[in-house]
Every structure is written in structure tokens, then in C-alpha cells.
Amino acid sequence: MTLKQTIYMALAVAFLVIGVHQSIVxxxxxxxxxxxLxxxxxxxxRMNKAKP
Incomplete structure (x- = not known):
């Protein structure tokens, strides 16, 4: 996993958690x-996934 992929995954998870919290509130x-987002x-x- 490259650094770009790690950043994309971290941002996706962070925005998902924030979005779920905001949708509850x-x-x-x-x-x-x-x-x-x-x-x-x-x-x-997924688009930047490393090719085998």
C-alpha cells in the first residue's frame, strides 16, 4: 500500500465516522x-490500487 492509498483510506474512514456522527445528531x-466525501x-x- 502506497502513501497515497493510505491517505485516501484514512480520509475515507475519518469522513465516514464524522458523517455517521453528524447524521445521528x-x-x-x-x-x-x-x-x-x-x-x-x-x-x-480503489482507483489507485496497486496492480499485481
Whole structure:
């Protein structure tokens, strides 16, 4: 796993945790953009996955 992949995965997990917390506190509509950022970073992680 490269440094870029590690950063993408860490950001995806962090935004997911923040998004879940905000959706519990404020509702899903207000935290939708945070959850979408998590999905974007997860997609970037998958796109930059090292080829075997």
C-alpha cells in the first residue's frame, strides 16, 4: 500500500465516522455531503490500487 492509498483510506474512514456522527445528531440530509466525501475518497483509493 502506497502513501497515497493510505491517505485516501484514512480520509475515507475519518469522513465516514464524522458523517455517521453528524447524521445521528443533525439528520442525514445535513450530513449527506460528508458521507459523499467519504465515498469519493474510497473510490480514489480503489482507483489507485496497486496492480499485481
Amino acid at each position: 443533525n439528520g442525514v440530509v445535513e450530513s449527506y455531503w460528508i458521507i459523499m 467519504s465515498i469519493i475518497f474510497l473510490m480514489l483509493f
